[in-house]
Amino acid sequence: MTEARVRRPAPAWQSGEVVEVIEETPETKSLRIRLPEPAAFLPGQYFNIRIPVEGRPRPIQRAYSIGSSPLPSVEVIEVGVKEMVGGLVSPVLVRNTPVGSTLEVRGPYGSFTWTEEDGGPVLMVAAGSGVVPFMGMIRYQRERGTSFPMHLLFSSKAGEFVIYRDELDELVSSTGWLGVSHTFTRDPGSPIPRFRRRIDKEMVTEIFAEVRPRIAFVCGPPEMVDDVERALLEAGMDPAAIKTEKYD
Numbered sequence: 001m002t003e004a005r006v007r008r009p010a011p012a013w014q015s016g017e018v019v020e021v022i023e024e025t026p027e028t029k030s031l032r033i034r035l036p037e038p039a040a041f042l043p044g045q046y047f048n049i050r051i052p053v054e055g056r057p058r059p060i061q062r063a064y065s066i067g068s069s070p071l072p073s074v075e076v077i078e079v080g081v082k083e084m085v086g087g088l089v090s091p092v093l094v095r096n097t098p099v100g101s102t103l104e105v106r107g108p109y110g111s112f113t114w115t116e117e118d119g120g121p122v123l124m125v126a127a128g129s130g131v132v133p134f135m136g137m138i139r140y141q142r143e144r145g146t147s148f149p150m151h152l153l154f155s156s157k158a159g160e161f162v163i164y165r166d167e168l169d170e171l172v173s174s175t176g177w178l179g180v181s182h183t184f185t186r187d188p189g190s191p192i193p194r195f196r197r198r199i200d201k202e203m204v205t206e207i208f209a210e211v212r213p214r215i216a217f218v219c220g221p222p223e224m225v226d227d228v229e230r231a232l233l234e235a236g237m238d239p240a241a242i243k244t245e246k247y248d
């Protein structure tokens with residue numbers, strides 16, 4: 001596509017078409033959405049999605065990180081949505097938005113971004129769907145052809161709940177610049193993870209000492225983000241080099 005067709009930024013709502021649905025885990029799906037008005041975005045940014053909800057006068061909107069890379073194309077974006085049981089929007093996106101559906105989306109937004117200008121080594125700390133923006137950054141680096149060291153500390157409930165598991169495994173073995181340390185909170189017998197508990201200070205300190213990050217990103221539930229940020233600061237990380245995104 002030509003630069004002239006890429007708007008920056010894209011503040012207006014537009015109707016995207018769901019062109020692919022990927023079942024990542026029992027509770028998480030990736031939706032690939034074709035945008036009629038593609039917008040340039042940076043790896044790690046997010047879009048808002050709004051849907052009509054019965055009994056509500058106006059559509060309800062939620063933020064979803066972009067899991068895809070802006071390279072080679074921004075015409076189709078991918079979001080990764082984890083179903084929050086009892087929630088208004090995520091259950092509809094996960095269970096009732098098949099290929100061919102239309103979704104109102106608006107974006108991109110956010111400064112939780114990485115490009116080659118930020119350099120590395122990069123430490124990424126994620127819990128659950130907090131991995132989505134990191135996938136955007138990792139896929140971007142693969143497409144861009146740079147090789148800054150990236151390490152993902154990733155907390156999941158158990159093996160079957162690891163979002164992007166096969167792709168992460170493939171990238172770890174094929175790239176040479178990606179490392180992943182899994183921690184599982186509810187699968188004590190699994191041989192896969194390096195750790196078997198929630199992300200805590202000791203874990204962050206251990207990974208920090210190995211990775212020696214120039215920049216660190218933390219994404220997930222607010223409490224986890226705060227705890228990890230504190231642990232990174234105590235480990236000696238420059239506050240200006242820590243970026244956080246809270247999924248509240």
Ligand SMILES: Cc1cc2nc3c(=O)[nH]c(=O)nc-3n(C[C@H](O)[C@H](O)[C@H](O)COP(=O)(O)OP(=O)(O)OC[C@H]3O[C@@H](n4cnc5c(N)ncnc54)[C@H](O)[C@@H]3O)c2cc1C
Nearest residue numbers: 062063064065081082084085086087088089090129132247
């Ligand atoms: C910048 C940003 C990026 C994000 N990116 C992603 C992403 O990539 N993937 C992703 O999955 N999520 C992401 N999120 C989270 C997402 O925006 C939604 O918050 C999430 O999907 C839940 O929305 P929901 O409408 O389904 O649930 P909500 O309706 O907001 O409800 C959330 C939870 O609270 C409970 N609840 C609601 N009301 C009550 C009540 N009155 N009393 C008790 N409990 C209640 C519900 O049962 C549900 O479990 C992101 C958030 C932010 C801020």
